[in-house]
Amino acid sequence: MTREGWIRLVVVAAAVAALEIACRTGWIPTTVVIPPSAMATSLYDILVSGTHWGDILVSLRSVAAAGVLAIGLGFLVGAVIHALPPVRSAAEPLLASYYAVPTFMFYPVFIILFGVGSAAIVAIAVLLAIVAMISATLIGLDRIPRVLGKTALIMRMGPVERAFRISLPAAMPYLFTGVKLAVAYAFIGVIASEFILSGAGMGYAIAYAYNNFNNREMYGLMLLIVVLVTIVNTALDAVDRRLQARLRR
Amino acid sequence: MTVAALAEVADVSAVEDRHVRLAGVTRVFGRPGTPKSVHALGPIDLDLRRGEFFSVVGPSGCGKSTLLDVLAGLSKPTEGTAEFEGRPIDGVPAGVGVVFQEDASFPWLTVADNVAFGLRRAGVDAAEIARRVDYAVGFMGLKAFAGAYPAQLSGGMRQRVCIARTLVMQPRLILLDEPFGALDQQTRLLMGDELLRLWRETSATVLLITHALDEAAMLSDRVGVMSARPGVFIDVVETGWEVERDSRIVSHHRFGDITGRLWEKLRTESLKHLRDG
Amino acid sequence: MTVAALAEVADVSAVEDRHVRLAGVTRVFGRPGTPKSVHALGPIDLDLRRGEFFSVVGPSGCGKSTLLDVLAGLSKPTEGTAEFEGRPIDGVPAGVGVVFQEDASFPWLTVADNVAFGLRRAGVDAAEIARRVDYAVGFMGLKAFAGAYPAQLSGGMRQRVCIARTLVMQPRLILLDEPFGALDQQTRLLMGDELLRLWRETSATVLLITHALDEAAMLSDRVGVMSARPGVFIDVVETGWEVERDSRIVSHHRFGDITGRLWEKLRTESLKHLRDG
Amino acid sequence: APAAADEISVTQWGTSMYGAPYAVAMAEGLFKKAGVDITSIIGSGGGGTTVRNLLASDTPYGDVAIAAALAAQRQGLDVIIVNTGTRSVAEASLVTMPDSPIKSLKDLEGKKVAITSPKGVSEMLLLMALKQEGVDASKVERVASGGYVNGLTMLEQGAVAAAALIEPLSIMRASKYRTVANYGKILPPMTTSVGITTRAFAQKNPAKLKAIIAGRAAGVEALYADPAKAAEIVGKAFKLEPAIAKVAVDNMLAPAMWSTGEFNRAELDRTVEGLRLIGQIDGPVDWSKLLDPSFLPASIKDRK
Amino acid sequence: MKSVLGPAAVLAVLLLAWEVLHLAVANTGLPSPLATLMQLVVLLGEAEFWAHASQTAQAFAAAVVLSTVGGIALGILLGMNRTAGTVSEPILVNLYSLPKVTLYPVVLLIFGLGISARIAFGIMHGMIPLTLFTMNAILQMKPVYRRSAAVMGLTPWQTSVSVVLPAILPEVITGARLGVSLCLLGVLIGEMFASRNGLGYMVMHAMERGDMPTVLAVALLLAIVALLVNAALLALDRAWRH
Ligand SMILES: Nc1ncnc2c1ncn2[C@@H]1O[C@H](COP(=O)(O)OP(=O)(O)OP(=O)(O)O)[C@@H](O)[C@H]1O
Ligand SMILES: Nc1ncnc2c1ncn2[C@@H]1O[C@H](COP(=O)(O)OP(=O)(O)OP(=O)(O)O)[C@@H](O)[C@H]1O
Ligand SMILES: [Mg+2]
Ligand SMILES: [Mg+2]
Numbered sequence A: 001m002t003r004e005g006w007i008r009l010v011v012v013a014a015a016v017a018a019l020e021i022a023c024r025t026g027w028i029p030t031t032v033v034i035p036p037s038a039m040a041t042s043l044y045d046i047l048v049s050g051t052h053w054g055d056i057l058v059s060l061r062s063v064a065a066a067g068v069l070a071i072g073l074g075f076l077v078g079a080v081i082h083a084l085p086p087v088r089s090a091a092e093p094l095l096a097s098y099y100a101v102p103t104f105m106f107y108p109v110f111i112i113l114f115g116v117g118s119a120a121i122v123a124i125a126v127l128l129a130i131v132a133m134i135s136a137t138l139i140g141l142d143r144i145p146r147v148l149g150k151t152a153l154i155m156r157m158g159p160v161e162r163a164f165r166i167s168l169p170a171a172m173p174y175l176f177t178g179v180k181l182a183v184a185y186a187f188i189g190v191i192a193s194e195f196i197l198s199g200a201g202m203g204y205a206i207a208y209a210y211n212n213f214n215n216r217e218m219y220g221l222m223l224l225i226v227v228l229v230t231i232v233n234t235a236l237d238a239v240d241r242r243l244q245a246r247l248r249r
Numbered sequence B, C: 001m002t003v004a005a006l007a008e009v010a011d012v013s014a015v016e017d018r019h020v021r022l023a024g025v026t027r028v029f030g031r032p033g034t035p036k037s038v039h040a041l042g043p044i045d046l047d048l049r050r051g052e053f054f055s056v057v058g059p060s061g062c063g064k065s066t067l068l069d070v071l072a073g074l075s076k077p078t079e080g081t082a083e084f085e086g087r088p089i090d091g092v093p094a095g096v097g098v099v100f101q102e103d104a105s106f107p108w109l110t111v112a113d114n115v116a117f118g119l120r121r122a123g124v125d126a127a128e129i130a131r132r133v134d135y136a137v138g139f140m141g142l143k144a145f146a147g148a149y150p151a152q153l154s155g156g157m158r159q160r161v162c163i164a165r166t167l168v169m170q171p172r173l174i175l176l177d178e179p180f181g182a183l184d185q186q187t188r189l190l191m192g193d194e195l196l197r198l199w200r201e202t203s204a205t206v207l208l209i210t211h212a213l214d215e216a217a218m219l220s221d222r223v224g225v226m227s228a229r230p231g232v233f234i235d236v237v238e239t240g241w242e243v244e245r246d247s248r249i250v251s252h253h254r255f256g257d258i259t260g261r262l263w264e265k266l267r268t269e270s271l272k273h274l275r276d277g
Numbered sequence D: 001a002p003a004a005a006d007e008i009s010v011t012q013w014g015t016s017m018y019g020a021p022y023a024v025a026m027a028e029g030l031f032k033k034a035g036v037d038i039t040s041i042i043g044s045g046g047g048g049t050t051v052r053n054l055l056a057s058d059t060p061y062g063d064v065a066i067a068a069a070l071a072a073q074r075q076g077l078d079v080i081i082v083n084t085g086t087r088s089v090a091e092a093s094l095v096t097m098p099d100s101p102i103k104s105l106k107d108l109e110g111k112k113v114a115i116t117s118p119k120g121v122s123e124m125l126l127l128m129a130l131k132q133e134g135v136d137a138s139k140v141e142r143v144a145s146g147g148y149v150n151g152l153t154m155l156e157q158g159a160v161a162a163a164a165l166i167e168p169l170s171i172m173r174a175s176k177y178r179t180v181a182n183y184g185k186i187l188p189p190m191t192t193s194v195g196i197t198t199r200a201f202a203q204k205n206p207a208k209l210k211a212i213i214a215g216r217a218a219g220v221e222a223l224y225a226d227p228a229k230a231a232e233i234v235g236k237a238f239k240l241e242p243a244i245a246k247v248a249v250d251n252m253l254a255p256a257m258w259s260t261g262e263f264n265r266a267e268l269d270r271t272v273e274g275l276r277l278i279g280q281i282d283g284p285v286d287w288s289k290l291l292d293p294s295f296l297p298a299s300i301k302d303r304k
Numbered sequence E: 001m002k003s004v005l006g007p008a009a010v011l012a013v014l015l016l017a018w019e020v021l022h023l024a025v026a027n028t029g030l031p032s033p034l035a036t037l038m039q040l041v042v043l044l045g046e047a048e049f050w051a052h053a054s055q056t057a058q059a060f061a062a063a064v065v066l067s068t069v070g071g072i073a074l075g076i077l078l079g080m081n082r083t084a085g086t087v088s089e090p091i092l093v094n095l096y097s098l099p100k101v102t103l104y105p106v107v108l109l110i111f112g113l114g115i116s117a118r119i120a121f122g123i124m125h126g127m128i129p130l131t132l133f134t135m136n137a138i139l140q141m142k143p144v145y146r147r148s149a150a151v152m153g154l155t156p157w158q159t160s161v162s163v164v165l166p167a168i169l170p171e172v173i174t175g176a177r178l179g180v181s182l183c184l185l186g187v188l189i190g191e192m193f194a195s196r197n198g199l200g201y202m203v204m205h206a207m208e209r210g211d212m213p214t215v216l217a218v219a220l221l222l223a224i225v226a227l228l229v230n231a232a233l234l235a236l237d238r239a240w241r242h
Helices: A003-024 A036-049 A053-083 A085-096 A103-114 A118-143 A146-154 A159-197 A201-211 A215-246 B003-011 B064-072 B111-122 B126-139 B155-167 B185-202 B213-219 B247-251 B253-276 C003-011 C064-072 C111-122 C126-139 C155-167 C185-202 C213-219 C247-251 C253-276 D017-027 D030-034 D048-056 D066-074 D121-133 D148-156 D199-204 D206-225 D227-238 D242-253 D265-277 E002-028 E033-044 E047-080 E082-097 E100-111 E115-139 E143-151 E156-193 E199-209 E212-240
Strands: B018-029 B038-049 B053-057 B079-084 B096-099 B173-177 B205-209 B222-226 B233-238 C018-029 C038-049 C053-057 C079-084 C096-099 C173-177 C205-209 C222-226 C233-238 D006-011 D038-044 D061-065 D079-086 D092-096 D112-115 D141-144 D162-166 D178-182 D193-198
Touching: A003 A036, A003 E082, A036 A215, A053 A085, A053 A118, A053 A159, A053 A201, A085 A118, A085 E002, A085 E212, A103 A118, A103 A159, A103 D148, A103 E002, A103 E156, A103 E199, A103 E212, A118 A159, A146 A159, A146 B096, A159 A201, A159 A215, A159 E082, A159 E100, A159 E156, A201 A215, A201 D048, A201 E100, A215 E082, A215 E100, B018 B064, B018 B205, B038 B064, B038 B079, B038 B205, B038 B233, B053 B213, B064 B079, B064 B096, B064 B173, B064 B205, B096 B155, B111 B126, B111 B155, B126 B155, B126 B185, B155 B173, B155 B185, B173 B185, B185 B205, B185 B213, B185 B247, B185 C213, B185 C253, B205 B213, B213 B247, B213 B253, B213 C185, B222 B253, B233 B253, B247 B253, B247 C253, B253 C185, B253 C247, B253 C253, C018 C064, C018 C205, C038 C064, C038 C079, C038 C205, C038 C233, C053 C213, C064 C079, C064 C096, C064 C173, C064 C205, C096 C155, C096 E143, C111 C126, C111 C155, C111 E156, C126 C155, C155 C173, C155 C185, C173 C185, C185 C205, C185 C213, C185 C247, C205 C213, C213 C247, C213 C253, C222 C253, C233 C253, C247 C253, D006 D017, D006 D048, D006 D206, D017 D030, D017 D038, D017 D061, D017 D079, D017 D206, D017 D227, D017 D242, D030 D206, D048 D061, D048 D066, D048 D193, D048 E100, D061 D066, D061 D206, D066 D079, D066 D193, D066 D265, D079 D199, D079 D206, D092 D121, D092 D148, D112 D121, D112 D148, D121 D162, D121 D265, D148 D162, D148 E199, D193 D199, D193 D206, D199 D206, D206 D227, D227 D242, E002 E033, E033 E212, E047 E082, E047 E115, E047 E156, E047 E199, E082 E115, E100 E115, E100 E156, E115 E156, E143 E156, E156 E199, E156 E212, E199 E212
Parallel strands: B053 B205, B053 B222, B096 B173, B173 B205, C053 C205, C053 C222, C096 C173, C173 C205, D006 D038, D006 D061, D112 D141, D112 D162
Antiparallel strands: B018 B038, B018 B079, B222 B233, C018 C038, C018 C079, C222 C233, D061 D193, D079 D193, D092 D162, D092 D178
């Protein structure tokens, strides 16, 4: 590990330890925050007792579905928009402003369209995540060096071979940045919808625990989400870094 | 100028030895005659002898790359005819290799895979690919980096990967568009040595576009000097070098003469360009 | 070599005319002696005469920029002493102007504001600023672009903005680090003409780092050739040009001799570097 | 000097009839008469949020769902119940589409029913009603919809056979659905909301607490005395159409929805029974630690 | 002019799609664009609506100001020190991609239910991207700018004010654009989950009552405001990128 990596570990560990001490000494009342060690044991109990596996699976399935849909559709839409410059110049300012629109408010519409349950939540998450993928696709296709297109011509490639052997690998590092963001937003979209609107999933379980003053369970579940996101992020980041390393400096 | 050199010049007009022929080639971007159209090039008349090393120098934006695009079949002349090996150029002709000014190595492939790319597509058998790639990689001084990715190489080494990738297909006409533009002058001259070696070994016809006068003067049999846009040849200088030559000829007294003559021709043209911004 | 040139060489040792002095200067990055430390430069002994035009050429990575940093007071020598106008260099000395290799124009300011930037910080009064900026902008051929932003200019014009920004502070020592690296050779030679004009007008001492041998040969009174890292001077070539000179001297017979000599010295050093990648 | 105005919390303020007495008491100046200045109500989605709301506010008194009060107490929050709020489930019902074959709770066997959220009131009432009618609850699949309106959407799309509903929503949409079960008619009276506060506040401000409870009790009495006027007030406060407000209030008169505050152990225990059914409570409930009737007005303290 | 026409055309297409959708699902409660617009007009005439809107606006304004100031300050602090920057970047990125809504109960437990909780939550959403953008802008600023300042004899203070700040401004504005959007999202989510006023609460309340025209009217209004704010920042962004 790099020096920075070690420092980071120490910083995080110190923050956790500080919180532990603050809670243990009563400086932060346990009715507000419970000590990290208690969060960890709570998480352990949740996983072992299996009480929340249903919720966890529901959430993860929704995240996976939303992620896959957002990435796939986002890439397609991005590629189509990229091929149609007038559409692109019209849509781009709106894409840039997209995150300002509170997506969650359209939940009732999705319920009408997709019915109650995972589908509506997946739809919200896709809506939240897809723009990152569209933007990344546009950027990726833009950044394919023109000279590679000329090279494909010199090698007398057809359009299909060119798309798969030149365009796709050349745009890949940028596309993957989109993948990373799309997964993060899929997570946010699913968990947040569950939290505010739904009756199932990890998000709901946290809201439920909060409503029933069950701080221990609430913090256990929160820790679970933090851990999950960190793992997913770290894994995607590792791939990302390898792809980015290929980009010309 | 040596007698041998003069004899070679005479040869160019011999029809059986004519490898490339451009006659009255012009290229206009946009619809000709409209106010937005750009007359980029021509009219150009140019014959290249089989096995000749020809360089093109000219001020920035004069149409050098446009000329190369026409020869590579990437761009159709607006007027005039372009021929390669006696056949009109329509689409990218077989037997032509191009090294572009920009780094065109594939960043997702290793050096060896980059060089093997064209051969694999052509369905050459594995043993033959390995042999040819090995040779080309070694020739370009990249042996130690065969497994490396382009991002791990310097700009000059990446350009060498592109040259190897082109060379391995054994083109009969090699077009090079400022291939060493990214390098400093000293490295460029050394790369020039390797280019000369390559040219001697393959006996391909080479057309090199460059903005470095010393490079043109040292490498070429003939140097064409282009005017500011629309580019036409305002001078073609015979260097009269032996086939066996390398960068040491820069201290040859004739080298200074050639460079001086090129510079004299270009100074006015470049000044025009500079004043335009 | 002319007699006049020889006479000038003798002058360098005269103490009253010595503008810059480096004695035994070395620069090591990282803690010296540790395996990760990089001995970048030296030992260097160098005296610059007041009003001299001195160029430094050397293979990539040999420590040229490091040398400039030491002279500009941006970097402290690990060993040895650096003096400017008789005082040891500690921090950036007043009276020194630097043009960096990279484009250092501020993209958020217009050309005129870029040039005026240093003067405004120094609290020069408005009328004086206007006068000096006007002159410098005109001198660099940027009059028509005074209100433009750098993004609207070509790379060469932006470098001219940086030169104007330095010039306007009326430095007594001008340090230039490959200022024309981004330009093609023809434009570079023309820019060299303007640099010579500037040098004659201001009678400042100039130290120019370049990788272009012809540029060094044409512009300088003396050219220092550096070895591969750690860079030391392996040769200092006297050009013996008149003060009144311009790019036309490239067709002078001595120009080829000088370039040849520089190239001979550098060939081996550059080859070393090239083989390292 | 008159103290600054106080804000108290009421669950489902603006959506449920729980809050009607507060609206009447405020409009009629009954709180002022009782000696406290209540000008506005902190509303919230219900459940634990209301308890959190009141714990965080300056005047920690609130009318909250009894389940939330018990949960808070169970998790060690120092709250006491000082009066009861409502004692009927008459506003809740189960509906289906008009053309549906479902006629009674018995018909729900093997079918899906939309509840709002697992372990919530809508589920509790469904289970209690099924038990009352002798239907095997394990044969009725409960689907969490996240909200009453969502449940109706599911019903319309045929995803469920019946959906939980609540007033005034059920009144506004009366024409679109058919009522399968009116819980108020099936289930006997039970305590549904209670007034709670923190022990600390009760000790420090007994007078203010008494005034709030008395003001509310006066509101309840005024409500029963003149339902038409009350409906008008509630309609304005909750932004309901006058006609709907009228029906909503009138519907609650027969089951005597609003308690003046006194505790009724039988009604309390019935609710606990229901909470046991959905697994919200598993141990015994020690009422003596939870209830504190000492702040009730003397006139109703002994009313049982 | 053309830059307005294009997006307007896209918006028109979206409205058309909405209308088609409305007709397709018929009476299940998706109001038409026109009905939504009319409801919006009605809402705009109500004092209560403005009370909610002003609550949201206050929380939003406070969150934007605090997260902008805090984000830039923290970004500069971390950016000035390369080690601090490298150490904190992955942590910040991780925080950014965390579904922060799950942490809202903590915010409520700490700040209570007043406006401060929503402000805090808005800041949690909006500050991180701004910090990241500012930090990276400084870390990636061309070193030659600082060297130029040094050879011109600028003091550290002069360097920060007249070189570093203008150099990173475009990135800061880009970060601010994202930050402002996310601030609004954070405030609204806060209002939707636990609050008694504000537009988020209003929407949640309308959702509970099945009042779709109000839900969509408020959502539409928020979308329009958000797009306008964003367009203004975008214009500022363009003005600074020469
Ligand atoms: N697709 C195009 N449409 C319009 N004008 C073009 C196009 N391609 C090139 N031009 C113009 O044609 C002229 C010649 O371009 P070209 O690239 O051939 O110049 P060049 O000599 O290669 O320049 P450089 O030395 O800078 O590479 C330029 O003025 C350029 O702006
Ligand atoms: N801060 C630093 N830490 C460690 N090594 C350094 C540092 N700066 C420069 N070096 C090393 O010192 C050597 C000299 O660097 P310098 O930039 O002076 O070379 P240069 O001659 O200017 O090269 P170029 O011609 O490419 O500009 C190089 O090997 C470089 O890698
Ligand atoms: Mg070109
Ligand atoms: Mg350097």
